[in-house]
Amino acid sequence: MLCGAATSAFAQDPSSVVNNQVQAGDVFAQGTLNIVTVEEGAQQSTTATGNSVQAYGDRTDMAVTSNQTLVGNVIAQTVVNVDTSLGADTAVSTMALGNTADIGINAATLTGVVTQTATFSDNITARTQIEGDAAQAGDITAATTAISNNATLGLTNGAAGVRVNQTSGADVLADGGAVMQYVSGTSAISGVAVGNNISSVGDTTSAQRLAFGQTNDGALVQASKFTAYGNAQAAITSTTAAGNSATAFNQGPLLDVTSQQVNNAYVRSQADSSAYQFGSASVNAYGAGNTAVAGNSGEALVLDNTQWNGVGGVEVIANFTGTDGYDSYTQAVAVGNDVTGYACSDCTGTMGVTNSQTNNGDVSSSASNTVGVQGGRSVVGVSTATGNNASFYVTRPGN
Numbered sequence: 001m002l003c004g005a006a007t008s009a010f011a012q013d014p015s016s017v018v019n020n021q022v023q024a025g026d027v028f029a030q031g032t033l034n035i036v037t038v039e040e041g042a043q044q045s046t047t048a049t050g051n052s053v054q055a056y057g058d059r060t061d062m063a064v065t066s067n068q069t070l071v072g073n074v075i076a077q078t079v080v081n082v083d084t085s086l087g088a089d090t091a092v093s094t095m096a097l098g099n100t101a102d103i104g105i106n107a108a109t110l111t112g113v114v115t116q117t118a119t120f121s122d123n124i125t126a127r128t129q130i131e132g133d134a135a136q137a138g139d140i141t142a143a144t145t146a147i148s149n150n151a152t153l154g155l156t157n158g159a160a161g162v163r164v165n166q167t168s169g170a171d172v173l174a175d176g177g178a179v180m181q182y183v184s185g186t187s188a189i190s191g192v193a194v195g196n197n198i199s200s201v202g203d204t205t206s207a208q209r210l211a212f213g214q215t216n217d218g219a220l221v222q223a224s225k226f227t228a229y230g231n232a233q234a235a236i237t238s239t240t241a242a243g244n245s246a247t248a249f250n251q252g253p254l255l256d257v258t259s260q261q262v263n264n265a266y267v268r269s270q271a272d273s274s275a276y277q278f279g280s281a282s283v284n285a286y287g288a289g290n291t292a293v294a295g296n297s298g299e300a301l302v303l304d305n306t307q308w309n310g311v312g313g314v315e316v317i318a319n320f321t322g323t324d325g326y327d328s329y330t331q332a333v334a335v336g337n338d339v340t341g342y343a344c345s346d347c348t349g350t351m352g353v354t355n356s357q358t359n360n361g362d363v364s365s366s367a368s369n370t371v372g373v374q375g376g377r378s379v380v381g382v383s384t385a386t387g388n389n390a391s392f393y394v395t396r397p398g399n
Contacts, residue, residue: 017112019066021051021099031078031094041087041138048076048126049097050118056104064112064162068099070148070170073123078176080130086137086180096126096146098170103162104154115165116149116196120217122170124148130178130189139185144225145192146174148218153210155202163211166196166244170218171265174239177226177272186234193223193239195265198246205298206252212259214244214290219312222268223287229275238284241269243309247293255296258304261337263289266312269334271319278325285331287316289359291338298344301351301394307337313361316385323372331382334365335389343394350394357388 031046051068076096080086099116118124126146148168153160174191195216202208223239243263248255269287289309294301316334336359343349367383 015061016063017055017065019053021053021067022069023050024071026073029076033080035080035082035086037084038087041089042080043091044078044080045093046076046078047095048074049100050074051099054102057106057108057110059107061109062105064103064110064114066101066112066114068101068116070098070118070122072121074098075123075125078128082132082135084135086132086135086140088138090137090140092128092130092142094126094128094144096124097150098122098124098148100150102152105158105160106156108158110155110158110160110162113163114151116151118148118168118170120169122148124170125173128176130180132180134181136182136184137180140178140183140187142178142189144174144176144190146172147194147197148172149196151198153200155206155208157204157206158202159207160202161209164198165213166198167215168195168218171220172218172222173220174223179228181230183229183232183235186236187227187229187232188236189225189227191223191225191239193221193241194245195221195242195263196244200248202250202252204251206250207254208248208250209256210248210258212246212257214246214260215262216243216265218265220268221265224268224270225272227273229278231277232275232281233279235273235275235278235281237271237273239269239271241267241287242291243267244290250296250298252298254298254300255294256302257294259292260306261290261292262308264310264312267314270317272317273319274321275325276323278322278328280326281320281322281328283318283320283330285316285318286333287314288335288338289314289361293340295342296344299349301341301343303341304354305339305356307339307357309336309359309361311361314363316365318366319368321370325371326377328369328371329380330367330369332365332367333384334363335386336361336363337388339390341392351392353392355390357390359387363387
């Protein structure tokens with residue numbers, strides 16, 4: 001296992017954390033497995049990170065100020081070459097992160113400002129490739145993730161007032177795939193590429209007031225996976241690509257989110273799979289210029305959402321080709337701007353939403369499902385393209 005991290009800091013302070021990080025060079029991580037045959041399976045984790053900070057407060061109020069700047073490329077690559085067998089259970093993970101911050105609080109209050117910047121010279125690339133055109137395997141899981149700026153907030157019985165600012169000029173790519181002769185179990189091959197990503201989760205009676213600002217000025221955000229099998233019992237190929245992504249979930253009295261997203265990149269999500277013989281095959285691709293989700297299983301949600309997607313466009317492709325098998329499913333979902341908000345479904349919930357969405361680019365989706373002359377049991381295809389999509393719901397239980 002090879003792991004790369006250019007700059008890293010861990011902090012647990014009873015009152016405050018001040019973090020300043022600048023990564024000016026390139027960061028590379030390479031993982032290679034050359035296998036003839038194994039019985040139980042193989043594991044490989046490859047991670048390249050520009051700047052990383054973790055801050056956690058346990059029953060102690062904490063104030064965090066974090067500034068991270070990346071000027072350079074971050075590349076993580078994994079190659080698995082197998083001649084005969086990958087064994088019963090194989091897991092591969094490849095991750096490239098430009099700037100990442102992980103901040104948490106337990107039974108206390110968190111305040112802070114997190115700022116992440118990746119410059120225009122950056123290339124954030126994660127690639128996983130499994131080569132076994134004459135080999136067999138039981139179960140395979142291969143996950144490939146590339147994110148320019150990533151921020152994660154976690155609360156347990158806590159309260160938070162946090163602002164996160166993210167700016168990316170990097171091209172982001174999650175690429176690769178798998179070639180196998182025979183998979184007797186499940187082969188799950190996935191790719192995720194995001195320019196700016198924010199995730200916040202509050203549980204056990206928490207309250208959050210959050211402000212998100214995300215700007216993605218890179219030229220490209222792409223997730224692409226290509227798989228080919230001689231015979232596969234269950235083959236799952238999936239890709240997700242987004243210029244900006246923000247999610248906030250809460251369990252408690254209040255979730256208050258102000259989210260502003262601007263994307264100028266071309267977003268491409270492509271999942272392509274083939275199998276001569278197959279039991280079930282599922283190919284799923286999702287792409288969005290901007291996507292935001294705010295949900296509170298507690299009483300109240302307040303959401304002020306603004307999304308602007310430029311002329312770069314969103315293109316989503318899902319393809320499957322099989323000759324002899326049973327069930328095949330393809331789904332391609334493309335959206336310029338996508339937002340979802342919800343409040344408690346089993347209590348007296350309230351919701352206040354202000355939403356503004358502007359999409360300036362083309363949005364296209366294509367789902368193709370082809371079964372050859374040997375035939376199949378069921379063939380399903382779904383293709384959806386939407387310029388702007390907004391979904392808001394709140395439920396009050398009946399008497």
